[in-house]
Amino acid sequence: MYPVRFDGSFAGWREAARHQLQRGLAPHQLSWEDGRQEADLFGQLDTIEPPAANERSVRVPRALLDQLERAARFRCNGRWALLYRILWRVAQGDHAAMMAGDVDGSELHMRLKAVRREAHHLHAFLRFKPRDATAGGPELVAWHEPAHDILASASGHFAERLGRQTWMIATPDDGVYWDGENLHHINPCPPEWKQLAQGTDDRNEAMWLAYYGSTFNPARLNRSVLETNMPVRFWRNLPEGPMIPRLMSQARAGAQADGQAQAVAVRPGKRIQAEAEQVLPVRPPA
Template structure:
């Protein structure tokens, strides 16, 4: 019996190299055992070439991430039979092919579950923020999934920790290191990270064979998927608001919950004097589960800082709590929410306003202004001045930072950014006077 040893549970390159050599050497599947540790038998020299259908390799690149130990041999067997002239892929009744397809389906579902189920804990790091998440996958989906997320969020620092290992993306390199068997809660994860961060990153390696990642992105979404974990709220958040955030996680008041990853509730301290309302979460907010962390949020942070507003002291939220988008290839393009969607989600905005009781509500952009004022608003006409409401509240309208990001030329961006900072200085004065 020949013993083939791969370097890891997802050693795609190693499995392909061994399979190519063994099929060409005529090694029958029954003469091989596959493992990821221990002593290995030498591989035969590969000679000649043979064709394997692209569809089978795509399927194998997914199925190799399954946790079933027999997958390496099963996949080898399919390639061996194709090399022997069998039309395996054309036979839907073939039990081996059916098993591999079931494995691939389970892997895709698990990868999808990881991408939608991950909750990230923001941790301060080198003047920036790293988003730290813990997840227990059913299969070995971390490496390929981490590669997908790194491609999707090139500017974020992410660490995903699982019992099998961890993946770390810093905007330039993707490294893999040790994992954590169990994280009872955010505090346990943070404590582990604080104690092990340097050691994990020092020993992490980029030298990991990662299976094809693209096909993982094809997982179908179920509109009936269960609600997922708790939302991270700032320390000091109102406990009733925490409860509301949990309940909003399974909201079905409008159709927007279907395609989105998760509900993105507001966050901020209890007793915040001002509440900033945007339109809806964007692509990054949808993935991370926190409002205003993407490019528009970063611009807002910068403008707030220039205007002398401490973001940690205000409550930030959106008129609509789910990301509305259309998919174009791998990109998700923002769509403006319709009035009925803004009205449906007004339920949660009212909950937030009732609990926070801000002296000032800042509506950023037309959708937020409609949600806050309950009518259509022309931003150019109503921005930059306090609007006293019949119930005693004060509302202030300004532009949404994404409007500035969309402007085509530098001069217009600079002009509008300065106007936003000017508006926020007025907001700061109103907060101080209130």
Template sequence: MQVISIDDNYEAWREAALQALASRMAPEDIDWRVIGDDDRAATPALFDDHTRVPRAAVAPAKVRISRELGELLKDAARYRDPARWAFLYRVLWRWHDGDRSVASAADCDGARLYKMAKAVRRAQHDMIAYVRFRLREPGNDAPAPDLPEYVAWYEPEHDVLAWSAEHFARRMGRSTWLISTPDAAAWWDGKNLRLEHRPASSSDHCRHTADQAEALWLAYYRSTFNPARLNETALEQHMPVRFWKGLPEGHLIPSMISEAKSGAQRIAQARGVGMLGGKSVPVDAHDAQPARAQPSTLDACRRCELWRQATQAVDGIGRDDARIMLIGEQPGDHEDLAGKPFIGPAGRLVDAAIERAGLRREHLYLTNAVKHFKWMLRGKRRLHKTAAQQEIEACGYWLERELERVTPAVVVTLGATALTALLREKVSLRDWIDRPIEVDGMRVIATYHPSFALRQEHDEARERVLDAIASALARARDLADTEQVR
């Protein structure tokens, strides 16, 4: 048995392996050993005393290998296994003897070679992904030029520090840094990369860091965690547990997982309790509405979502002592842009009906049940869309304030939305049209909305609708005069 002592790197093994091939040393006749730091100075020769072939006696063998095999050997050389040098020499011996199957994944040795190379490449990827630099805490003295700005501690599974250090040297620019591992350390001074085969050079620096951005990162990491999508198996596949201790967020993960599990238990318990039979409690529909903070002005109203797409809120207009109030459905496109009610095509029909009824617009109060324009885009036009019941109820707050301020004797509702808002329940306009009713001491007359006349295809039908609106206004005039006489 012949002992060959080498430094623990690919270049030293390659040189020794080529000389061993030239001497025709069989793999089973060699005992590969790695020179330690204490032994390096005391070992002058490549081959020790047990080797019968002196270093200078035999020239290295010339071996031509494929590029793929060369890359596999270089990668596998970084695999942490005391027997890797003997194994790599056996692969090289078989290739040199003409056995090309050794480079195939189907071969026993080839499969092991591929597995080792794959593990090393994975370890390199992991190191690049999971190294976390921290800003070093400055001392009281002036900063020394040989001390790094950033430090990191990492425990790679295989010897990939040199590879990964080159990556960070390209990415970090002129920022100086130090990466320490249990076996070695890498320094970057902004220009040159230096490797040291001892970890003590960074252990002191890693204890004292003052990275203020770390607290911000931890807050961001916790805020983006979604307990409803927790998948521990996928988490540990993409971020194995062995890396957690080197990550700032690593100490947060166990607590977040525990909180997510306890939250899931509470949800399941609540769902189970909710399925139990209970006692129904009758509640008035108005009282069942969620409590909302009352806005101080109409423009500040956020009681529903219509404000998001509207240009502005459209308030009522007219005399505060008006005897007759007209309530429409909601502002249209023109009203939304101008901020005034009934100024578009439908508003012009209202003006015509008011004139036919013998009334003057300046003596009335005109408003809408819904204060924001609800629309849908059709090409380049904004088309009216009927407000939902929830939106009508949300705007009811403003309608009630207008009714309290104006206290009209007669209210004319134009369309089903206005009637629904006043009665506080969903109704059909057909059942109430031209039927005067009393609501909270006010006379209410329901009629068509002027937009209904605009949708008629024939002039005769349009005139009939306009006459119906004018007739309702005339009846409101008569009722208002009667109430005034009383």
């Protein structure tokens, strides 16, 4: 098996993959080593590329390259090997490799779905914290921990909505900064960006927590649905995250009968029974 080394980016992989295709090297002959992982000790045994036939022109559908680029954001061991295997098969005329019904195609579409969902999580669960504009730097900062490499492609969502307001998002791996006109992506994320994103206090947090707690409806709590739509791994980075287990506990302890948050239920006023408590009149038999 021959190691193929590149910088870990999709552009770097694509260039390396094109070269291996032109040389006619099959997937089982190659070991992919990007710049973010340690080299395979056994792969070091074969450091010289094998002899290959004259390089030939290779053409594949543009749609395939788009799919591979998006699937490359999925983090897992062997992410590049699957992409090359699909690319190799399509280049050989086997277009079934792109289909969800194929073994490789099924894995490809699973990764595409996971990447789309992780981008949605970024948009839904990221919380910006405002900073003093006179301090310099971004006006808003946020910390996020995505499961896949979606920050660079998905963060443009915020540029469209925040206009010329400057902001920064830091993650354990990379970061983005919007200066009001251009989006800058840096990998790895600078330590000072991480410190700024994690160390900034949100002066509006108390107001948000009061709103979130008062609008929580225990009568409609469905834990499995909640954890599916808001995965537990995001809770620790959300201001309301520490409140959720307590609100769920109160709901299980009987707060569901009120159909409203405890802080609201204790306030004076007429109590409206939940639907489960309402007694329906019994119709006499016809």
